[in-house]
Amino acid sequence: MRTLGPLENTDPERIGRYRLIGRLGAGGMGQVFFGRSAAGRAVAVKRIHPHLAADASFRQRFAREVTAARQVSGAFTAPVIDAGPDDEVPWLVTSYVPSLPLDEAVQAYGPLPEASVRVLAAGLAEALVEIHRVGLIHRDLKPGNVLLSEDGPRVIDFGIARATDGTAATQSIIGTPGFMSPEQVQGEHLTPAGDLFAYGAVLAFAASGTGPFGEGNMPTMVMRIISREPDLSAVPESLRHLVAACLSKDPQGRPGPGEILDYLGDVHAGASWLPPAVMTGVQEQVAKVNRALATSAGDPQATGGHQRTEALGAGGLRV
Missing domain, CATH: 1.10.510.10 (Transferase(Phosphotransferase) domain 1)
Known part of the structure; x- marks a missing residue:
């Protein structure tokens, strides 16, 4: 599982309206953070690499693709919920799906x-x-x-x-x-x-x-x-x-x-659509996300008074 690592000294505390909790990983397009919205919603925040941000043609394509992606609203997607394509370093946010x-x-x-x-x-x-x-x-x-x-x-x-x-x-x-x-x-x-x-x-x-x-x-x-x-x-x-x-x-x-x-035809999903062992693994991710959010909100009950770093899955953005 991808590990939720601590923020580094050079990382911002916030991107847009989103408070960053930790790092999920990095890839060809940018750095991905685990964060929370102002209302406590779990999100995945991708900040584009600075060298890509300096490419004017990339910025144009990125803005165009983000605009289209924000129109996707299906139940079986992790939608783009916010973005800053015109910021000095572009970013986008998707819903974080414990999974x-x-x-x-x-x-x-x-x-x-x-x-x-x-x-x-x-x-x-x-x-x-x-x-x-x-x-x-x-x-x-x-x-x-x-x-x-x-x-x-x-x-x-x-x-x-x-x-x-x-x-x-x-x-x-x-x-x-x-x-x-x-x-x-x-x-x-x-x-x-x-x-x-x-x-x-x-x-x-x-x-x-x-x-x-x-x-x-x-x-x-x-x-x-x-x-x-x-x-x-x-x-x-x-x-x-x-x-x-x-x-x-x-x-x-x-x-x-x-x-x-x-x-x-009609497919019957239900709450047990996955084998028990896999569903247990998914539920463990749900619990870890909830604890991470509670900890970020300063709830000592979530961790017994200690900060915790736990392994989280990709949840919304791969890198």
Whole structure:
């Protein structure tokens, strides 16, 4: 799990209206903090790296993508709730969802059972309906960007990856080996259908514990994605046809998220949509978030009078 570390001397105490509690990590776009709103809401705050902030074209793309991302309001996303794209160092805030990232959950507890994968399939399809509705393409849908929460999955980091296109700090191909479509790995024009290929790969991973094209370095994965058929032997038979259709080499052959929801029909999630061990892990994250928020508010009952630093999951922004 990602550790909630202490703030460093050079870190601000606040970004916008949000009080920072600790560090969650850093990545290609910026530093991610765990914070709280004025009303005590848990949030993830990403502050863009200064060298990207100095790139005028990046700032324009970032502002445009944030504007679009703030229009996404689906139940199965971790929405962007605030941003400062015009600040000296741009930032954005998403709702923090106490959860386990899918990749970490599968690594710790094994593949998900069929009933859980069906709920996952429906939730991710609903999220893609919302993301595509506002004209966004996720571009990096992968197990690390799928969170498992008490009431269903969440998709995070949608609509932001494209902002780094063309900057010196990023590669020309944005994505994760094994979860990119053939057109993406070949640097071709992307459409929403690319997200559906990644969607199929994520479902295969959830059901089997590995991606449908195995593991390997970028050149190896590119060749497999372009030329090999996916291994779907561990995908439940009731979902294999759907996953195979999503993993079509031809973008035109992939279903849209609305078609997927029609195909799945009503899916009964409920409070026990995850296996007991996974749900316990999620509930532990909920408790840790609550303690961190209480501690930041100066509640000695939360920690017995002592400050605590605990491991928290990504919760809303991956880095």
